[in-house]
Amino acid sequence: THAVLPQLTQDAILHELVTSKTVLEDVAGQPITSFCYPKGKFNRVARQQVRAAGYSLARTTLSFRIDARFDPFLMPTSFQFVPHTVAIHVRHAVKEWNLKGLLNWWRDFGTHSDLVALVNVMFQYILRQGGILHIWGHSWEIEQENLWDLLDEVLSAISHHPDVLYLTNAQTVGTIRAA
Numbered sequence: 001t002h003a004v005l006p007q008l009t010q011d012a013i014l015h016e017l018v019t020s021k022t023v024l025e026d027v028a029g030q031p032i033t034s035f036c037y038p039k040g041k042f043n044r045v046a047r048q049q050v051r052a053a054g055y056s057l058a059r060t061t062l063s064f065r066i067d068a069r070f071d072p073f074l075m076p077t078s079f080q081f082v083p084h085t086v087a088i089h090v091r092h093a094v095k096e097w098n099l100k101g102l103l104n105w106w107r108d109f110g111t112h113s114d115l116v117a118l119v120n121v122m123f124q125y126i127l128r129q130g131g132i133l134h135i136w137g138h139s140w141e142i143e144q145e146n147l148w149d150l151l152d153e154v155l156s157a158i159s160h161h162p163d164v165l166y167l168t169n170a171q172t173v174g175t176i177r178a179a
Contacts, residue, residue, distance in 0.1 A: 002038045005046035013046055017053035033057065034169035036136075040096070047073045057173045059136070063092065064101035064109060066122065066131030072173055076101070078122055079115075081137030081154075082145060086113055115147075119154050127163065132172065 024032045040061030050058045058073045065076030093102035112118035
């Protein structure tokens with residue numbers, strides 16, 4: 001139901017996670033091992049229940065992070081593929097207590113809000129320093145904002161690089177170093 005997990009009881013969280021995992025596995029015909037917290041909201045209990053439900057990774061919405069070392073149940077992201085103003089980026093970082101991401105954005109990524117500029121700066125930084133570029137988004141937002149051509153441009157710019165591993169979330173689990 002895409003319920004916000006911290007608003008549920010422990011039993012309701014586990015029921016939500018197990019039921020949705022089972023339904024998705026039936027539809028996909030393969031194991032579902034990765035989870036994204038609805039609306040990016042999580043707490044200690046939600047993290048524990050995600051693990052108990054059989055997932056091996058859970059992605060947050062903590063942005064401007066390229067960490068290759070993280071708790072697999074608190075996977076950060078680089079950015080959301082929807083244009084946001086500087087004020088929105090700052091507000092999200094403060095609400096999520098993501099001061100590390102905010103510092104990275106200011107210090108290393110030039111406080112870019114333009115998606116092409118941001119991905120170019122991040123990608124070049126990762127090629128020099130290492131890390132994970134994780135772009136996330138909702139297809140309905142990309143459709144609503146008419147961003148498909150822009151997404152194609154961004155993905156073309158970062159694809160087929162000989163020194164880059166291109167992985168799914170599930171594949172990433174085997175490459176991270178737990179924090």
